[in-house]
Amino acid sequence: MPDVLEVTTLKPAPGLTAQDFITANADINDYLRQQPGFQWRRIAVTDDGTIIDIVAYDSMAHARAGAAGITGVMGGSPVHATIDHSSVDWQLTTVLEHTDQPHAAH
DSSP: OOOEEEEEEEEEOTTOOHHHHHHTTHHHHHHHHTSTTEEEEEEEEOTTSOEEEEEEESSHHHHHHHHHHHHTTTTTOGGGGGEEEEEEEEEEEEOOOOOOOOOOOO
16 A cells, blocks of 8 residues: 655744744644554755645545544644645645665664
8 A cells, every 4th residue: 555645835824933833733743643544744844934744644545534634623723823824735645665774784
């Protein structure tokens, strides 16, 4: 089964920072940990302040269900107030290749 990434880029709401966004995500992280197929999440920030939020799932169905809950079940999360919603670019994409660190020999 291929991995699926939910990739979102966004800017913080005016007057806020990437750290404000991260801090406001505590309940979202708890939500994600409970979702079927959730694998991991990474949040990064570029030099211009754009936030890149990547969530990995084990299937497209799980990714769609998990993502729908962010605006559905978790619609009241404080994270939504930290986002400049006009800047959001969101997509689900299937991973085509993995390149992992080799395991160290013992």
